[in-house]
Amino acid sequence: MVSGLQTYNLPAQGEYKTDLGTTVNVVPLNQNTISAITPIKAENITNYAALFNTQQHIYKLASGDVLSIQLWNYPEISPPVATTTNEQSVQAYGYPIDQEGYIYLPLVGRYLAQGKNLTQVNKEVRQLFARYLKSPDVVVRVITYQGKRYSVQGNVQKGGQFYLNDQPVNVYAALGLAGGVTTTGDNTSVVLVRQGQSYNLNTVALEKAGYSLNKLLIQPDDTIYVNAKADNKIYLMGEAGKNQALPMRDQGMSLSDVLGEGLGIDATAASASKIYVVRSDLKDKKTTIYQMNLSNIGDLAIANQFVMQRNDVVYVDATGLTRWQRIVNQIIPFSSTLYTIDQLGK
Structure with missing residues (x-):
């Protein structure tokens, strides 16, 4: 009742x-x-600790990256590097890594660059040109990084896709590149999606537990989502x-x-x-x-x-x-009504 x-x-x-x-x-x-009762469950501490891997960051080349290869003693062999900032012009003059991970070099032919760092590529390309040229002085650089992407979504100023480069990017830096969190966003509630698994990053709780997002590095295909304060x-x-x-x-x-x-x-x-x-x-x-x-x-x-x-x-x-008291307060008006109806009927 x-x-x-x-x-x-x-x-x-x-x-x-x-x-x-x-x-x-x-x-x-x-x-x-x-x-x-803690903000972060004890059984998840290990999972969070695994995210904060502080190993040295070495960029591995990927399909979509564009390289410049300079042979200083043989300028006629290597194409010039475009100085314009136009993306299409840069790709026209450089060596884009194709979908299979290869670039096409003069004299040498196909060369697998994907999955290798610049130090390794410089060494191998120098050895390959040495088969055809005398004392080749080779310098390989990356013109544009377009091989490894990550996404920042949700309540940020400029959400979208971004590219990783040879400089490591942490979560805070990624949010900064996206223009920062909006006034409707909650900078303490960030979700990281990595390899199909979602991690709810309560920034305050993690900082108190000794896990700073300055040390959480972005990996290829990561997605960062900033929740709204309304949620x-x-x-x-x-x-x-x-x-x-x-x-x-x-x-x-x-x-x-x-x-x-x-x-x-x-x-x-x-x-x-x-x-x-x-x-x-x-x-x-x-x-x-x-x-x-x-x-x-x-x-x-x-x-x-x-x-x-x-x-x-x-x-x-x-x-x-x-x-x-609330039951009584509901019953009294009802009983009074019944009494009035009964009196009218007499």
Whole structure:
């Protein structure tokens, strides 16, 4: 008979299934359980650590790159390098690496350049020309880098495709090349898609864990997506001072922050012992409900330690007396109407 969200059927702790088939795990918040709840799951730390590979960056040539090859003692053999910035002119004068990874050299013929660095190419090309020329002084350079691409999308000024070169590019540098994050973008919520797997990069949480995005280098075919601030909210419902959707702060928020932004809990209607945080895992399709008992003011420290995540729902339940009063308030007008109708019929 009681309207609104119901919590009477929640177990004190453990898993259960709702009537709609949702698997829910209820976790009571206390000093023993709070330490196990972190912004980044412990089992994913290894995956994040593997991303931050600081090995030396050596560019390997790829199909689409354009090379210049100069034979200083034989200028008639090698084509001149165009000085114009026009991309088509550069390709016309240089040596583009074809789709199979080859370039075509005078005297030598086809040469496989793909997958090799410039040091290796200079050495091999010099050896090849030495078969036909006396003491060839060969210098191979890259005119344009168009072989290895990555993409920056989402809430950035100039989203699109970009090219890697011999200088390493980290995530922050890639965002800068895309014009930076827009006013609607959330610079703390970045998704990296690499080899079919998505990594949610909470920049604040990663920095605190010792993983700076300055050290996360972009690889070919990576995609960076910057989420919108509108997608990064916390929802406050129930007997709070103000029900609302709160934008997540860049530095993160605790449960105390959320309750404070919502003007606290209603002193006349709220049950301080029944404050819930509903958190869903879209991958596992499971829901966790954290139950907080704030009846004792000393336990506010636990609320300060509980770190909120995007799309969390905070629900403040009503007291039993409040629910009963609302039932009575609904019944009295209805019973008065029935009495009036009965009197009119007499």
